[in-house]
Amino acid sequence: MNIEQKVKQAIKKYQLCNKKEKILVALSGGKDSAVTAYLLKKFGYDLEGIHIGLGLGEYSKRCLDAVKELCERLQINLHIYSVKKETGKTMRDIFKHKDKKLSNCTLCGVMKKWFLNKKARELKADKIATGHNFDDGLETFLMNLFKGSSELNSNSAPILKTKNKKFIVRIKPLFFIENEEIKNYCKKLNLPVYKKICPYRGETYRVETRNFLKNLSSEEKKNLMKNSLKLAKKIKKEEKEIDYCEICGEPSRKNICKKCDLLNSKL
Ligand code: AMP
Numbered sequence: 001m002n003i004e005q006k007v008k009q010a011i012k013k014y015q016l017c018n019k020k021e022k023i024l025v026a027l028s029g030g031k032d033s034a035v036t037a038y039l040l041k042k043f044g045y046d047l048e049g050i051h052i053g054l055g056l057g058e059y060s061k062r063c064l065d066a067v068k069e070l071c072e073r074l075q076i077n078l079h080i081y082s083v084k085k086e087t088g089k090t091m092r093d094i095f096k097h098k099d100k101k102l103s104n105c106t107l108c109g110v111m112k113k114w115f116l117n118k119k120a121r122e123l124k125a126d127k128i129a130t131g132h133n134f135d136d137g138l139e140t141f142l143m144n145l146f147k148g149s150s151e152l153n154s155n156s157a158p159i160l161k162t163k164n165k166k167f168i169v170r171i172k173p174l175f176f177i178e179n180e181e182i183k184n185y186c187k188k189l190n191l192p193v194y195k196k197i198c199p200y201r202g203e204t205y206r207v208e209t210r211n212f213l214k215n216l217s218s219e220e221k222k223n224l225m226k227n228s229l230k231l232a233k234k235i236k237k238e239e240k241e242i243d244y245c246e247i248c249g250e251p252s253r254k255n256i257c258k259k260c261d262l263l264n265s266k267l
């Protein structure tokens with residue numbers, strides 16, 4: 001099966017989306033989200049793009065340029081938001097935050113998820129599509145296992161839903177597609193993407209996990225994915241209800257959501 005057939009199959013099997021829904025594709029400027037947008041558009045879904053400006057200098061500027069060019073080429077509407085404009089702080093200000101041992105990538109992740117959910121709701125989107133791929137999924141699953149994280153279930157699935165009315169369902173159409181295949185496909189189509197690694201990334205636990213995964217065979221990786229999906233299904237049933245953040249009103253497992261916790265800490 002080629003990438004298009006595999007993505008179509010995943011959409012059907014996991015009921016990721018349908019043609020009546022408005023889908024907001026989260027565009028970073030990288031290959032994964034570009035290919036996600038390209039495929040969903042090609043398959044005829046009602047698609048719009050969203051980009052969150054993180055305020056990471058030249059890197060962010062180049063990412064935005066790539067996203068704009070992609071949306072022009074695919075003829076999709078693009079919504080752009082800026083962390084600085086809406087919170088008064090850039091991600092670089094937030095990185096300086098020393099209270100917790102959180103990596104820069106984790107901090108950006110918290111901010112992106114918060115913005116995506118809130119803005120998708122305001123834009124009346126039914127689903128948010130991200131570019132997370134097979135390798136990302138395995139890394140997340142292993143990282144949560146290694147860390148004994150209670151979020152074991154939350155990212156190990158092609159579709160994430162909760163009963164919370166303010167939570168916008170997130171879908172990952174490339175969940176079963178390996179990194180290499182996406183890279184080749186993106187290259188073949190010559191989609192506009194910014195290829196540089198974020199200069200603020202550093203050596204994260206994710207990178208270590210990625211290196212660990214390189215030692216596994218393709219079959220072992222597929223088995224790991226199978227088990228991760230089985231486990232996610234079981235854990236889902238026991239999941240604690242998600243409530244609302246006391247400060248911003250967004251869905252949150254704790255009284256104060258991760259984003260408000262970050263912004264309220266001394267920066
Ligand atoms: P990452 O966490 O950077 O690996 O990104 C995972 C997915 O989140 C990407 O494939 C995009 O769909 C989405 N994403 C990442 N960065 C942004 C951004 N700045 N704006 C909108 N979506 C993003």
Ligand code: ZN
Binds near residue numbers: 256258259260
């Ligand atoms: Zn909050």
